[in-house]
Structure formats: structure tokens, C-alpha cells
Amino acid sequence: MNKSLYLLKIFPLLIVFLISSGTTARTLSFSGPKDYARLIEGLSSKELAELKAGFSLFSKPWVAAPSSTRVRDGLGPHFNATSCMSCHARMGRGNPYSEEGSVNHPILFRVSTSNDLFSGPVPDPNYGLQLQINSLAKVQRESQVSARFEYFTGSFSDGEVYELRRAKFHFTKLNYGSLDSKTHFSPRTSPHLAGLGLIDQIDEEDILALEDPEDLNKDGISGKANFSWSPSQKKLLVGRFGHKANVPTLLDQIAGAFQGDMGITSTLFPSENCSELQADCHGILNGGDPEISDRHLGFVHLLLSSIDAPKVTRLKGFNKGREHFSKIGCTSCHRAEFKVKDRVINPYSDFLLHDMGEELADNREDFSASGREWKTPPLWGIGSLRKVNGHTNLLHDGRARSVEEAILWHGGEAKKSRERYRSLSKEERRELLSFINSL
Numbered sequence: 001m002n003k004s005l006y007l008l009k010i011f012p013l014l015i016v017f018l019i020s021s022g023t024t025a026r027t028l029s030f031s032g033p034k035d036y037a038r039l040i041e042g043l044s045s046k047e048l049a050e051l052k053a054g055f056s057l058f059s060k061p062w063v064a065a066p067s068s069t070r071v072r073d074g075l076g077p078h079f080n081a082t083s084c085m086s087c088h089a090r091m092g093r094g095n096p097y098s099e100e101g102s103v104n105h106p107i108l109f110r111v112s113t114s115n116d117l118f119s120g121p122v123p124d125p126n127y128g129l130q131l132q133i134n135s136l137a138k139v140q141r142e143s144q145v146s147a148r149f150e151y152f153t154g155s156f157s158d159g160e161v162y163e164l165r166r167a168k169f170h171f172t173k174l175n176y177g178s179l180d181s182k183t184h185f186s187p188r189t190s191p192h193l194a195g196l197g198l199i200d201q202i203d204e205e206d207i208l209a210l211e212d213p214e215d216l217n218k219d220g221i222s223g224k225a226n227f228s229w230s231p232s233q234k235k236l237l238v239g240r241f242g243h244k245a246n247v248p249t250l251l252d253q254i255a256g257a258f259q260g261d262m263g264i265t266s267t268l269f270p271s272e273n274c275s276e277l278q279a280d281c282h283g284i285l286n287g288g289d290p291e292i293s294d295r296h297l298g299f300v301h302l303l304l305s306s307i308d309a310p311k312v313t314r315l316k317g318f319n320k321g322r323e324h325f326s327k328i329g330c331t332s333c334h335r336a337e338f339k340v341k342d343r344v345i346n347p348y349s350d351f352l353l354h355d356m357g358e359e360l361a362d363n364r365e366d367f368s369a370s371g372r373e374w375k376t377p378p379l380w381g382i383g384s385l386r387k388v389n390g391h392t393n394l395l396h397d398g399r400a401r402s403v404e405e406a407i408l409w410h411g412g413e414a415k416k417s418r419e420r421y422r423s424l425s426k427e428e429r430r431e432l433l434s435f436i437n438s439l
């Protein structure tokens, strides 16, 4: 047995001690702000020990097989990054751009030629369902990506001018030939990981009750659920994770990330990231079959299930801002409240898909999501982003540099609401932003 796991087995109390506690809430132990790493109450010492093991599997780099690091070997052959933490730093949100032209690995690109409502996107014949920008030594990388920004200007009703930017992506060094002529791609940035266990617990019926696909109430907003395939439950379920609600359960999402982002196979996702047409990665040594055991996957699942919702810090203008937020129609999609078990949570999302207009479209279908639809992202935790991750890049591709820019990109079903935001006075806009940055 690996030494650290052995220690976990015999010294649960030692582990409890390693997870910082005190008068404030217990958090995971790492350097820097822990706004996305507060643990829920009532975890047993056994759970804390397992969660600590899960945090090690989450945060430490995985390596190529064979290796003396038996617990974390099996990386690749193609992968985007070597650890979960490298895209979700401090359990937070990755920064997709450092400067003009350079794309950081927390943004990834899903690719597919078409879509099936039951089995989901159909892989590109050469590249599969995701472009991996890294590979083991004897294998070629799939691609490199660069971005060029386009800038646009607009103005509020009071005349104040604003600027928006959007990235145009370029794939270079497509080492296994070109993408299929029918292939569409979808850029996705990594969200923070706080409160996901609570989202996992929301009753499907409570999400479905918010649907209005035919817009029968004539408010111009027609949310619909994404029914997506669950490898763990072996059926279609209401999706709630990913930018298009393309994944139904937290366990499916975690196992999918191990495979898609790092090339770590599990019983839920048994195939390596190596398509039939990629000859150089056939026969590369793997780290066991599967590379992460159900037990270890369970530890990472427990870890992410145990992170509490982000805490609200009321900034000046909070109450007035909340009123504007509701009055201009933001709450039609960013629903404040859900009940889970014995608790009320405030994610500010309906977990439904909405047509957000041409400007935000990726033109790639994902289960029931069209190329113009995105899941309303939860807004909780947004105010901690600068403090935890040192940036405020928002939306599915990180194009918005602030909460305000994110609002100004809203189109389609949310266009009316955006126009009402543009008509607010400077003071009202400030109050609304204060409210969102308090979440």
C-alpha cells in the first residue's frame, strides 16, 4: 500500500489536525485565500481522512506510468494538464488568458462533428471530443492554440462609453491532420468548485418546474433542461454541471475530468485519450486498468461534495442592488433560491439552458443544448474571484473582464434584461454590481 494512504488509514486524527480549523469554518489546507475551500459541517474524522486523500489526488500532479508514484500514475497519453488543481487553483477558476495571443491551459476546447440527443456529441474522427494540448514524451501533442482579441465599443443610455473584447481562436500544429470539415469547437473555462455537492442534491423536479420551453408565460424567456447521459446512473438525467449542463452528476463530472483532461481512466470512463487514427499512442504503457480505482474516485467525490457554498459578504449598496437585479429581470434565469434536504441555498441559477444570442454562440450542440444555448451559471462566489484567483474573467470563454462586461454580452433571451441594465443610472449600476460582487 502506498505510504501516505497507509498513514491515512492509521492516523485519522493526525489528518484532522492537518486540515485547518479554529473559530472560523474548517477549510482545506493550502496557501492563499480559501473562499472556495470551506468545508460543510458535520464531517466525521473518517470522512476528513478520506477527503484529505481525495485532496492529494486532486492537487498533486499525476505522472506517466510506470512510476514509483503508483497511486498517481497513468497520465495521458494525451492530456490538457497534470492535476485538477492546475486548472482549478485554490478550488477556483482558471485564468484563460495571460496576455494578447497566449491561451492558458485552464481553457479547453470540446470538439465534435454532430450530436445525438441520446449519446451526445459525436467525436471528431482524428481528435475525439476534446483537444489535448499536452502529451507524453513519445507521443505528439494534438494541437496548440492561440487567441487574438477583437474589441468593440458601446455606450450606456447616459452616454458613458464601454469597451468589450472577444477572443478569436486559432489552432496550430494539428499534428494528426486537420479537423473534420463538419467539426465545431466550444471553448470552455474552468469554474470554481465550491457548493457543487449542494447543486448535486437539488431535486430534478425543482429544476424541471422552472422550464418554459414554449414561453407560455410570454416573458421572452424559455429555459429548458439539458438531458444528458450519466455513465454512473446509466440513463439520461437533468444536466447541471458544465457550461451547457452537459453532465448530470458530480461523480460523472469528476470521472469525466480525470479522463478528458488528464487521460486517467476509470470504470466510468475506461478509454484512453488515443483515437484509432492516432498510431503513436497505441501500446503506450498505462497505469493500471482502470488507472484510478473506484475507491480513490470516491475520495475525490467526497472532497468536492464537502465544499460548502461560498459565503456572502454584503458590500455597500447590496440591498438596493438586489432590488435592481430582480426588477430588470436577472432573476428570471439567475434564480436566488433552491431547497436541498434541510437547507435553503442561493446559487443564483436555474440550471436551465437559454438562447444567449449569436454573439455568445459556439454553434456546437451538446445533448439537448443548441449551439446558441448556455446554462445559467451560478453567481455565488463571483465576488471572491479576484481575491482567490487574481482575475475577473467571466463567461464560458473568459471574454468578459468584469461582471459588467459579462452583463453587456447577454443577448437572445437575456437581451431585454441587458437593455434595462444599459438604461440604469451610474449609481444604480454601481449598486447592482456591488450586489453581485457580494455573492
Ligand code: HEC
Pocket (backbone or CB within 6 Å): 058, 080, 081, 082, 083, 084, 085, 086, 087, 088, 105, 106, 107, 108, 188, 189, 190, 191, 192, 193, 196, 240, 241, 242, 243, 244, 246, 250, 253, 254, 257, 258, 261, 262, 300, 304
Ligand atoms: C485543463 C483544465 C482542467 C483540468 C485539468 C480539470 N478541469 Fe475541471 N473543468 C475545466 C473546465 C473547462 C470545466 C467546464 C467544462 C464544461 O463546460 O464542459 C470544468 C468543470 C469542472 C466541474 C464542473 C463545475 C461546474 O460548476 O459545472 C468539476 C466538478 C470539475 N471540473 C472537476 C475537476 C476535477 C475533479 C479535475 C481533476 C480530475 C478537473 N476538474 C480537472 C477545466 C479543467
Ligand code: HEC
Pocket (backbone or CB within 6 Å): 221, 243, 325, 328, 329, 330, 331, 332, 333, 334, 354, 356, 360, 374, 375, 376, 377, 378, 379, 382, 393, 394, 395, 396, 397, 403, 406, 407, 410, 413, 414, 417, 418, 421, 436
Ligand atoms: C435568459 C436568461 C438570463 C438572464 C435574463 C440573465 N442572465 Fe446572466 N447569464 C445567463 C447565461 C446563460 C450566462 C452564461 C453565458 C455564457 O457563459 O456565455 C450568464 C452569465 C452571467 C454572468 C457571468 C457569470 C460567470 O460565471 O461567468 C453574470 C455576472 C450574469 N450573467 C449576470 C446577469 C445579470 C446582472 C442579469 C440581469 C441584467 C442577467 N445575468 C440576466 C443567463 C441569463
